[in-house]
Amino acid sequence: MTRRRRKSPNRRRGKRSTAPRHGWALARLWFWYGLGVVTLIALLWVLYLNHVVQEKFEGKKWSVPARVYARPLELYQGLALTAELFEQELLAIGYRPVERVSGPGQYARQRSGGTSIYQVYSRGFEFWDQDESARRFELSLASGRVSTLRDASGDPLPLMRLEPEEIGGIFPAHGEDRLLVRLEDVPPRLGETLLAVEDRNFLDHHGISFSGIARAAWANLRAGGVVQGGSTLTQQLVKNFYLTHERSFSRKIQEAIMAVLLDWHYDKAEILETYINEVYLGQSGAQGVHGFALGAQHYFRQPLSELDTSQTALLIALVKGASYYNPWRHPERALERRDLVLKVMAREGLIDAATLRQAREAPLGIVPSGDYNLQSYPAFIELVKRQLSRDYREEDLQSDGLRIFTSLSPMVQRRAERVMSERVHRLEQDYGIEGLQGATVVTSVGAGEVLAMVGDRNARSGGFNRALDARRPIGSLVKPFVYLTALEQPEQYGPATLISDEPVTVEAKNGQRWQPRNASLESHGEVPLYLGLVNSYNQATARLGMELGLESVYQTLRRAGFDGHIPQVPSILLGAVEMTPTEVAGIYHTLAAEGVYTPLRAIREVLTAEGEPLRRYPLSVEQRFSTEGSFQLQYLLQLVLREGTGKQVYQQFPDDLALAGKTGTTNDQRDSWFAGFSGQHLAVVWLGRDNNKETPLSGSTGALQVWADLMGELPTQGAALAPPGDVSFDWLDQSTGLLSAERCEGAVWLPLREGQTPQTSAPCHLDRSESPRWWQRLWR
Known part of the structure; x- marks a missing residue:
């Protein structure tokens, strides 16, 4: 009998003891495997963040909008200019009145009898044709004109150009705007104060500051809430430049890693310069104000280099929270924060006690609310965009930082805006109407440059641009083109040629009859041709137009510059053709320019961000009507103002100022028009309601009033005699x-x-x- 071997207890215990060993080994294996995977993922993530950091920082950092400039104020002896207008121009571009001129952007005024003497220190500017450096000059104004113009040494100056006003931009979809500035052009005090307030250890840490984090944590713990942040200036840049403003732990980790990477790859100067151009400092309408250079323009209408201590402190104060410390909405908060920055400046030895005291006593010094906007003249900017769209892609205009020099005259524009607003308000009160709207277009005579454009009674509100897009019947504004058609046939028609003002009936092919009548419902028999236009007789004009032939009148409108739709009906002789105020300005400019057609233009030059010329927009002219016939018509349009439908306002003008123009009124007085010109300025005004309802206004009681108010304020010269x-x-x-x-x-x-x-x-x-x-x- 075989005896079964008994298992040793030791052997059994030995087998049981190996199981935990295998388990721990497997756990360790999985641990190291997992750690390796996590490390690999973290490494890949860091490599990805490294790529993101380098790609954007070394590439094109920002989409910089095209900057749009008005025409510069060009000063020369004999220029029509008053002291009031000159100072308004200086203030509009941020010049400061001082007792004694010591630096760029300043002016001082002295009076000697009836003469105003100005000492001015210009800032200099990179114009499209040459760079002009900052310089001092003296200007004397007497009897409404520039009497003398001298340089600092007393020698006569033939011409002096002040830098143009920046009137807007063509912004990218994300709505950011900035003026890029190099670090070497930043005032040292601004940079030093920024570091003292936002990141004292900026030059020593490597993107993140553990001491700063600990200090902030202790402050927050003591306060029982978040009262202080531990982010470095580099972290702030990463948050604004690369990330969203989401508040989460993962985003903070990402921010810290990217800050270290940014500090590793780039020197402190590059990081600081980028921060100075990126930081958010406020809002102007739909556009965000980024960077200290644009912030200086937005709040003070001055370049960064001209800010005083108090202004510098306010800009740095806004870094903490541009909305919370908005100086227009919350001046007390802004003042308190500014004074705190001033204390830091004094503590760090950046200013002395006297400067501190003086800066704390100074007001905030910001421009009046709404007085400066990144899009100052929206109607005109829209015209610029449309003309640029013929030659440039929209994305280039929004991102390449082009510099666009335009024809806009801020002096004329501001007057056109004020006159429209004030007169429309007065007309509503006088006639008991509501919802009256208006548009104005002003051009120079000869060059065809658009000097001003108002598309709404509240010109800065933007929205529907009536000057460009409100297509309305022009009424009697068409009549001069009927008479010009006749005057272009001198063998048959002259100013004294007798024409009939008897009732007329025209039967159309569909059997309908057109029977125009004079506004007075009276007929005048045989009248001289000139009187038919001066008194705006409908019957005489209709008879003359039918005698000339509708096709001839069509061609006159085309030759004058209108390329829109002209209905093939006799009623176009009395204005049954729709045009925008800009289109009316185009055809009337041909009349004002003695028969020379010039396309209206708003752009003079386009430069790259580096100042290289891209495209010129030269003057284009074409003689389309005889100078003799055009002169005769101009004279008849002077009679319209002197003796016809415009005579009620002419008494406010001097006799020796030759002005010409024509009123226009449509059926039921839905539209009130006036188009008129001097030898220098052409202005077209339309008034009406957007819903096309009736108004109590004719051309002479409505639009002519706006026109006369405007022309009465402009320094201008009469039409040719x-x-x-x-x-x-x-x-x-x-x-x-x-x-x-x-x-x-x-x-x-x-x-x-x-x-x-x-x-x-x-x-x-x-x-x-x-x-x-x-x-x-x-x-x-």
């Missing part, structure tokens, strides 16, 4: 069109082309009036 070519003046009898004489009743002084002088004279009855008529005073 010297007749061209074969045109000469003679006395004609206004009732018969025959020759007359200076002292005869009903005699009128009219410009005639060769062959238009009548061969017979009308009977002369002496005019016993002792006061000479306006044209007699004008030509003496």
Whole structure:
């Protein structure tokens, strides 16, 4: 019998003791495996963050919007300019009045009798044609003109240009705006104060500061809440430059890693310069204000280099929270925070006690709320965008930092805005109406440059741009083009040619009848051609237009510059054609420029961010009508203002200022128009309601009032008086069109082309009036 071997107790215990060993080994294996995976993932994540940090920091850091500038104020001897207008221009570009001029951006004024003498220190500017350095000059104003212009040594200056006002930008979709500045151009006090307030150990730490974190944690623990942050300036840059503002532990970890990486790859100067250009300092409408350079413009309308101690402290105070310390909304908070920054400046030895005391006593010094906006003139900026879109892609305009020099005159623009707002408000009160809107376009005569554009009675509000997009019937504004069509046929028509003002009926192909009537419902029989335009007779104009042929009138409008839709109906002779105020300005400019067509333009030059020229927008001209016919029409439009529908406002202008224009009123007075010009300025005004409802305003009681207010404030010169070519003046009898004489009743002084002088004279009855008529005073 076989005996079964008994297992040794020791052997059994030995087998049991190996099981835990295998378990621990497996756990250790999984631990190291997991740790390796986590390490690998963390390494890959860090490598990815490293790539992100380098790619953006070394590439194109920002999408910089195109900057848009107004035309510079060009000073020369003889320029029409008052002391009030000159100081308004200086203040608009941030110049400061001082007792004694000592640096750029300052001016001082002295009075000597009726003369104002200015000492001015310009800032200098990189213009499209040359760089002009900062310089001192002296300007004297007397009798509304520049009487002397000298440099600092007393030598005469032929021309002096002040830097142009920045009027807006073409912004990227994310709505950020900034002015880039190099670190060497930043005032040292600003940089030193920024580090003293935001990151005292910036030059010593490697992206994160453990002492700063501990100090903040202790302060928060003592306060029982978050009262202090431990982020370094580098971490703040990472948060703003790379990350969102989400409050989470994972984001803080990511922020710390990226801050270390940023500090590892780049020197402190690069990081500080980027921070100075990136930091958020406020909001201007839809655009965020980023960087200290733009912040200086936004709050003080001054370059960074000209800020005083108090202003510098306020900008740095806003870093803590631009919304919370908004100096317009919360001036007390802003003042308290500014004074705290000033204390830090004194504690660090950046300013002395006297400067501290003076800075703390100073007001915030910000521009009035709403007085400065990154988009100052939205209607004009929209015109600039549309003209640029022909040559540039929108993304280039939004990101390449182009510098766009325009034709806008801030002096004219500000007056056009104020006049529109004040007069529309007064008209609503006087006539008991609501919802009246308006638009104005002002151009220079000859160059065709748009000097001002108002698209809303509240011009800075943006929104619907009526100057560009409100297409309305133009009414009697079309009549000068009917008469120009006639005057372009000098063998048949002259200013004194008799035309009929009897009722007229035109039957259309569909059987409908067009029967225009005069506004007075009266007929005047045979009248001289000029009188039909001066008194805006509908019947005379309609009969003349039908006699000329509708196609001829169409072609005149086309030649004048209108390329929109013209209805093929007789009623276009009295204004049944729709145009925008800008389109009206385009065709009336051809009349003002003596028959020369010039496309209206808002852009002069485009430069790259580095100052290299990209494209010029030269003057383009084409003589489309005879100078003789154009001069005759201009003279008749002067008569419209002197004796016709515009005479009620002409008394506010001097007799020797030759102005010309035409009123326009549409059916049921839904639209009130006026288009008029001097020798320098053309202005078109439209008033009406957006819902196209009736108003109690005609062209003369509405739009003409706005036009007269505006032209009365502009320093301008009269239209041309010297007749061209074969045109000469003679006395004609206004009732018969025959020759007359200076002292005869009903005699009128009219410009005639060769062959238009009548061969017979009308009977002369002496005019016993002792006061000479306006044209007699004008030509003496």
